Amino acid sequence: MKFREYEAKQIFRDAGIPVPNSELIEAAADAASALSRVAEKVVLKAQVDVGGRGKAGGILPATAETVDATAAELFGKQIKGLPVEKVLVEEALEITHEYYISITIDRAKKRPVILFSEEGGVEIETLAKERPEALRRVYVDPSFTVLPDFIVRNVIGTAPKEIGAIVKKLFEVFIAKDAILVEINPLVATPKGIIAADGKVILDDNALARQGITENRDLTEREKEAEKHGFSYVELDGEIGVIGNGAGLTMATLDIIAYYEGKAANFLDVGGGADAERVCHAVKLVASMPGVKVIVVNLLGGITRCDEVAKGIITAGVSQKIIVRIAGTNEEEGKRLLEENNYLMLPTMDEAIRAAVEVCR
Numbered sequence: 342m343k344f345r346e347y348e349a350k351q352i353f354r355d356a357g358i359p360v361p362n363s364e365l366i367e368a369a370a371d372a373a374s375a376l377s378r379v380a381e382k383v384v385l386k387a388q389v390d391v392g393g394r395g396k397a398g399g400i401l402p403a404t405a406e407t408v409d410a411t412a413a414e415l416f417g418k419q420i421k422g423l424p425v426e427k428v429l430v431e432e433a434l435e436i437t438h439e440y441y442i443s444i445t446i447d448r449a450k451k452r453p454v455i456l457f458s459e460e461g462g463v464e465i466e467t468l469a470k471e472r473p474e475a476l477r478r479v480y481v482d483p484s485f486t487v488l489p490d491f492i493v494r495n496v497i498g499t500a501p502k503e504i505g506a507i508v509k510k511l512f513e514v515f516i517a518k519d520a521i522l523v524e525i526n527p528l529v530a531t532p533k534g535i536i537a538a539d540g541k542v543i544l545d546d547n548a549l550a551r552q553g554i555t556e557n558r559d560l561t562e563r564e565k566e567a568e569k570h571g572f573s574y575v576e577l578d579g580e581i582g583v584i585g586n587g588a589g590l591t592m593a594t595l596d597i598i599a600y601y602e603g604k605a606a607n608f609l610d611v612g613g614g615a616d617a618e619r620v621c622h623a624v625k626l627v628a629s630m631p632g633v634k635v636i637v638v639n640l641l642g643g644i645t646r647c648d649e650v651a652k653g654i655i656t657a658g659v660s661q662k663i664i665v666r667i668a669g670t671n672e673e674e675g676k677r678l679l680e681e682n683n684y685l686m687l688p689t690m691d692e693a694i695r696a697a698v699e700v701c702r
């Protein structure tokens with residue numbers, strides 16, 4: 342789950358990382374009074390979940406004279422398609438130099454990696470591509486919860502010592518928050534010292550409960566519903582809904598759809614031992630995706646009973662055509678129920694998927 346800039350900066354502030362004075366507002370009418378408490382010169386920063394807000398017009402400078410009009414302009418805008426609902430009124434900084442610092446997990450090396458550059462503010466992907474030598478990578482032993490000084494020195498090199506203290510605190514945030522990314526881009530030098538001018542914190546979704554977060558607000562309503570039922574669910578952009586049991590069988594279903602030049606709308610693995618109720622929830626969930634024209638239910642009955650699957654499909658009663666391939670325990674009874682209710686049941690997954698692709702032609 343991603344935190345917005347203002348939330349990331351509060352986390353940094355709590356950890357002792359210097360951040361600019363600021364106040365969050367939710368309406369243009371509150372901008373002037375916020376400015377009066379923050380600074381004479383401010384930047385208004387749209388709190389939208391996209392990178393490169395600066396270039397996209399989401400960060401505007403303002404003073405007491407211009408703040409009302411500037412705030413009205415910003416709240417009226419869409420930044421890369423997203424409406425501006427929250428704005429951070431932040432003291433403008435006198436920037437003399439920009440650095441880049443982030444900590445993430447290197448999955449291949451199975452350990453945290455600290456990225457540091459004396460050339461911050463730019464897009465880091467561009468820097469990594471064009472001038473890789475300008476981006477330092479320092480790996481951290483995964484057992485460390487505090488950064489030893491020798492690592493801090495390797496990270497900052499000849500950059501100001503103050504940055505070392507910030508790197509150390511940033512690592513504490515990374516560990517304490519179960520983060521998969523913490524980033525300051527840019528970390529800026531100003532006459533008042535080194536300050537985090539921007540901030541990003543992304544939590545590991547598997548650690549949300551440990552972090553006391555009950556709901557992942559980044560999920561769509563359908564993804565929340567899937568999570569509630571324990572389905573493995575990924576939305577794609579095709580028109581053939583897919584329900585399978587077991588990740589392998591479900592992936593194979595997607596592969597065969599692609600083989601016949603169809604387009605899958607999703608991946609949904611109902612898991613083992615799916616009863617009528619779970620199947621019913623799965624069918625309704627997939628059917629609720631806009632653009633789904635047909636649904637393939639491809640299940641192997643082991644612990645899962647085919648008659649239960651049939652009952653679930655019938656109870657869901659969705660408007661789209663459903664093509665079923667089920668095999669295994671109580672197969673005959675499942676087939677009888679489905680055919681009695683005019684559902685198409687085909688004996689192999691190849692036939693079922695070909696029929697589904699045909700529906701979309």
Ligand code: GDP
Pocket residue numbers: 384391392393394395396400432433434435436439461462463526527538539
């Ligand atoms: P981003 O574009 O979404 O990454 O937002 P940033 O907060 O990083 O701002 C973009 C750029 O605006 C920074 O890289 C700075 O170079 C520039 N900038 C100029 N003045 C200011 C200021 O007073 N505060 C901040 N935060 N950035 C400023």
Ligand code: MN
Pocket residue numbers: 526527539
């Ligand atoms: Mn930035």
